Amino acid sequence: MKRANWQELIWVVIIVALAAFWPMMVNGYWLGIGVDMMMYIALATSWVLFSGPTHYISLASAAFFGVGGFIVGTGMSDYDASFWSMLALSALVGGVLAALIGLATLRLSGVYFVIFTLGLAEMIRNLVSWVQNNFLGSRGLYVLTDFTDTHLYWMLLATAAAVYVLGWIISRSRLGFALRIIGGDETVARHVGINTAMAKVILFTTTGIFGAIVGAIIAPRWSYIEPNQVFSPQLSFFVVIMALLGGSGRLWGPVVGVIPFLLIWNWVDANFPHQSILVLGLAFLVIVYFLPHGFVGRIEQLRAHLRSRS
């Protein structure tokens, strides 16, 4: 293994260690923003894990996020289960669900896949409501724990770090190599003997697992789970925009996308409360016109430029 590879991992360890001190340094408001950032970094990084190499745009984040929140809510509220067992169950269900969906749909390509994943969150929301209505008869899903934002922040940080390390391992494995070929030309990949469906399904499954885990961790923060809120399609769009803004070509892309996006979003929200949704549209335009490969693309361009001059 090359030294540069280990260097990347060392950087990750240093950054994670520094990020872990954030709750000690700031007040409640900035900690809250930190929780938001960690949540989106974890979601967007796991999105890039799959969509980066394969170029499949998935709008399914809200579906898996919602499943995680809903399982924690149901388990803790109706069956007196512990948070940790429900967290584990969420990961399992998120993974199985993603695998099933992947098997059924990853043959779709381009815009068909995008549309399908957008509908998925809505479909699962209705399915969950139907099950709750006909079989569970819930009295409202309360997730009452003693977790503070600091705990949730650390859990999300750990999740984000785990996604990153997993991505790092995959990108150096045969699987990662196969995915890059699929992203380049799927027909070629099939011809050289790669089981393209299997590779895509495995990656999509990891996205599902992590989406559900993040949803499960956020549930105690919301305390009261309603299907309408955990399956909000806005979340899926946020994840995609932040990931693309950062750049989906590198695993660390989402980190440099999420942070500026949320800072601008919150600043606009505080000063022009009715215009914040405009940021979403502007970000889209900026990505299309100026940052086709995200901040990552620009940073690497700059780096190459500097190297060629020296």
Place this chain on the structure above:
Amino acid sequence: MIRRSLLALAAAFTVAGTSVYAQDMIKIGAIAPKTGPLAGGAVVTQWPNVQLWVEEVNARGGLKVGDKQMQIELIEYDDKTNPGEHIKLAQRLATQDKVDFVVAPYGTGFNIATAPIYGKFGYPMIAVSAITDKADELTERYSNLFFTLGTTTAFVDGVKEILIEQRDAGNIGNEVAMVNVADAFGIELADRARELFTEAGFEIVYDKSYPLGTPDLSPVMKGAKDSGAKAFVAWSYPPDSFGLAEQAIIENLDVSVYYSAVATSFPAFKGAYGNKINNVLGAGGTNVDDPVIAAYRKAHMDVTGKTADYWASANTYASLQILEQAIEGAATLDRGVVTQYIKDNSFDTVMGKLSFENQVSKTFWSVGQWQDGVFRGVKGSNVEGAVPVRAKDGWSE
């Protein structure tokens, strides 16, 4: 010329400046939906009452805190009906804006989600638009949280009592057609109703749910009609309460009891269907004959330009009166002292005398009925002025 107007401007600034300095300000924070799914309810029930209260208090010179007279400065945010957003904004209110007190959020989930944060900073929360059967467990957990609008069971009980009365009067039989919106509160109410109605000897001959936001409720209403039941109960939300009434009119649903839950008490409900909805029952209620309520409704109209709804509007205003009287009574901005004052005292409000038992107020309306253009309370707990229920008789004007 320019110089003179500049001088005038400077003078104006000085005057404005001194008046601000002479008067102390008390900061009140309010976060509720202005956009998103719950905005429709919040702009009817929550926001106008916050506006009314702040204007009235400031017009009479502000809050009297000890020997100081303090004008209210209102800081308001839109939570976009998103709990994550609300939590973040609540933190902003507490740590950036440093508000002295807050108006409790709109919606059950939002009150519960923010109770830990507001609690951490010691803000008392007098929740109105939050209905739960877990009030005891929640208040034990959050010593800053107060409930004022009743419980899920109380709402179902109110409807059950009416069904029993109407059965005894011979207007309906044992059959009930029941539908519900498949969302948190609708599911919870329907679930409780299945238990309580069956206990009371009713048979739910038609039991159907529909997803939130269903545009076409005609199959639901056709099914209810075909069941032949003379009582129709819908545990519904704002968009579908309207949709169901519309279909009932189209189908000419032949029932003696017609009930739809949330938003039936909105003035817009009558605005949409006129006298066709005469004798329709709904969640909530108010005593319009009470002179205090009448005066409140008139002030609401004068200040906000909107008719107050016939249910939680009065409770929302009453919750702000409690906050006002507690701050003045405790004569301090110390939130711990004010919270304790709320627990220990009773308050004169538009809803009558209110007090808390384990942080829960037992004074509320549970069922009301449109009677000749006014939505009157027919069932409630510790409220006066309940009028007898009338049987529904057709859907003509």
